[in-house]
Amino acid sequence: MSEYKGRCACGAVSYEIDRTPLIVHACHCSDCQRLTGSAFAINLVFEAKAVTTTSGAPESVKLDSPSGHPHEVFLCKACSTNLWSKYHAVPYEILYVRGGTLDDSSKMPRPVHIFTRSKQAWFKPPESARAFPGFYEVEDVWPAESLERLNEVAV
Numbered sequence: 001m002s003e004y005k006g007r008c009a010c011g012a013v014s015y016e017i018d019r020t021p022l023i024v025h026a027c028h029c030s031d032c033q034r035l036t037g038s039a040f041a042i043n044l045v046f047e048a049k050a051v052t053t054t055s056g057a058p059e060s061v062k063l064d065s066p067s068g069h070p071h072e073v074f075l076c077k078a079c080s081t082n083l084w085s086k087y088h089a090v091p092y093e094i095l096y097v098r099g100g101t102l103d104d105s106s107k108m109p110r111p112v113h114i115f116t117r118s119k120q121a122w123f124k125p126p127e128s129a130r131a132f133p134g135f136y137e138v139e140d141v142w143p144a145e146s147l148e149r150l151n152e153v154a155v
C-alpha cells in the first residue's frame with residue numbers, strides 16, 4: 001500500500017511512495033528559496049527505491065552546489081514542477097521529495113528546520129520544532145529506525 005501519492009502541476013508525472021519518510025526538512029537555504037520561489041522548501045527524504053513513478057518520466061538538470069558535487073533536480077518537462085532532488089554529495093541512495101507535490105499534503109509529518117541562518121526575518125519556526133542554523137548531525141536527529149534504513153542504502 002502506498003503511504004504517499006503525488007504529482008506535478010499538469011499531471012503528466014505522478015508517483016507513489018510505499019513508506020514513511022526518513023526525515024522531513026524545511027530548508028531555508030538560499031538555493032531552496034530560489035528553486036521554489038518561496039521562503040523555504042519542504043523535502044521528505046526517502047530511499048530512492050521507495051519512490052515509484054506511476055506516469056510520465058521526470059527529466060533532470062544538474063546544478064552546482066556548495067559541496068562541489070551536483071544537486072540534481074527532477075522535474076516535469078511539460079510544466080516544470082520540481083518533484084524531487086538528488087544530492088550527489090550524499091553517499092546514500094536517497095531522494096528529497098517536494099512536500100507540496102503530494103496529493104494530500106496534510107499527511108506531511110512536521111519538519112526539522114534547517115539553514116535557518118538564511119531564513120526570512122518574518123518567519124519563526126514553532127517553539128516545539130527542531131531548528132538548526134545550518135545542517136545537523138544525522139545521528140543526533142534521526143530516529144533509530146531511520147538510521148537503520150539509511151545504512152541499508154549506503155552507496
Ligand SMILES: [Zn+2]
Nearest residue numbers: 008010076079
Ligand atoms: Zn507536469
Ligand SMILES: [Zn+2]
Nearest residue numbers: 027028029032
Ligand atoms: Zn536547501
